[in-house]
Amino acid sequence: MLIADRYEPTGASACGGMGEVHKCVDRHLGRDVMLKKMRQGKNVARLIDEQKALVKLRSKHVVQLLDIIVVDGNFGSKDVCLALEHIDGRDLQEGSWEPNEDFIKALWQVASGLADIHEAGIIHRDIKPNNMRVDGEGVIKILDFGLAREAGKDDKTRSIIGTVGYMAPELWGEKTISFSSAVDAYAFGVMALALLNRTLPKEFSQSPPAPVPSSFVTSHIPEFSREISCVIQDCLSHDVAHRPSLAQVRDILARYILKDRHRARMVMGSTVYEINSGKRDVNLKSPIGNLHVHYDGFSFSVRSASGEVWINNGTPKEGMKMPPACVITFGGSQRRNRHFLTFDVSNPEVMA
CATH class of the missing domain: 3.30.200.20 (Phosphorylase Kinase; domain 1)
Known part of the structure; x- marks a missing residue:
């Protein structure tokens, strides 16, 4: 049939x-x-x-x-x-991950999906591990939109509905409740901790949930960078306005996944200078000007500059971020023998 x-x-x-x-x-x-x-x-x-x-x-x-x-x-x-x-795969499981790079990539995938959902004007309202499925290629997909609402159109409720432990504190009101995509940010923060092979704080099991200490994520997962710990901690804030967007979370996670994977090339004639994680500095010296470019694992910046040096016809300043593509000029317009270098950054992408 x-x-x-x-x-x-x-x-x-x-x-x-x-x-x-x-x-x-x-x-x-x-x-x-x-x-x-x-x-x-x-x-x-x-x-x-x-x-x-x-x-x-x-x-x-x-x-x-x-x-x-x-x-x-x-x-x-x-x-x-x-x-x-139809997705042939397995659901994410609580307590099944270690805080390593694979875990950060998994969080990035979920944050990417949620950012796309929110950009489409949708609030999921039921973010939890068993609503995430890993397909045969390792791609995580967000499932089950049974509680989803459209932001700005249907973002009120009079009933307490969801999964205890993942429901944001503002969803526990007794009257008509207005909510936003921030409820998904809270659930994402809880899920980030629940997936790890660590004991969850008792505050999450209370109804409504109690605030966790401001330094909880840092102490609970010391393996995380401070920036990642802080953004997950902010997701758990009881102040809705203090929670980050999932696009912000996605970008911070991507920043650390891609750390030390960028490359920059400076070309002058047949001479090529490359800056990467193995060679973080290039110091260009000439009788008329000097330029020192440094790579910190995240971006390329001017460490120092002196003399007649210009970047895209602008004067370089110490600490200035290098444009992803630009022309470096040694020598003013009054000189006959000016030197020009092209600077190009190869930006990697997170591969799920």
């Missing part, structure tokens, strides 16, 4: 808090999909409207919503079904 004249169930199914999930074959495109029948807690039109924003969302780290269909339910009712990308 085909559902909506297209989807053929294969027999594999499961039930969850937000509905039933059935593995199906899309007979039109010849691919596996997951068909999720949503539990009816609201009218069909509103439920469809809430899911439409997800159809437009395209992210490597978010399960793709392929189709929304309405089928006949029991007693003359209508059921909303979501056709979702």
Whole structure:
């Protein structure tokens, strides 16, 4: 039997808090999909409207919503079904990671997916490890948008709903509650700690959660850089305005993943100077000017400059960040024998 004249169930199914999930074959495109029948807690039109924003969302780290269909339910009712990308893999597990580079990359993948979700104007509201799945290529995808709301349109609730331990403190109010994407930032911070093979603080298990000490992440995970510890600590803030955006979290994590992986080349005629983690400094000296460029693992900057030296026709200052592509000039316009060097940075990308 085909559902909506297209989807053929294969027999594999499961039930969850937000509905039933059935593995199906899309007979039109010849691919596996997951068909999720949503539990009816609201009218069909509103439920469809809430899911439409997800159809437009395209992210490597978010399960793709392929189709929304309405089928006949029991007693003359209508059921909303979501056709979702099928991901063959395993869910993230609490307490299964060590604080190493692989873990930072995993957090970066989740932060990247959440940043894409928030950019699309969606609040997930149920971020936790078993709503993250690792596919066969090691790519982490965010699942289960059963509690998702559109920011600015449907970002209020009168019910306490979510997963205890991951729910932000502002979601525990007794009256109508307004919330924002900051609830996902809080859950991300909790998840970052829950995934590690470390004991979680008792504050997270309280209802509502109590604040953790301001230095908790630094002391709990001394292996992390200070900047990473601080941004995770900020995610856990009870002050909503103090929590970072997931785009900020993503960029900080990427900064450390890519540390010492940049390269810069300075070319003058047939002479090439390269700056990288193995050779962090180039000191160019001439009778008319000197320029010292340094690489600190994150960026290239001017360590010192003197004499007739210009970068893109501007005067270099100590500590100035080098542009990713520029021309360095030795000698003023009054000189016949001026020297020109090109400076180019090769910027690596995080590979999930």
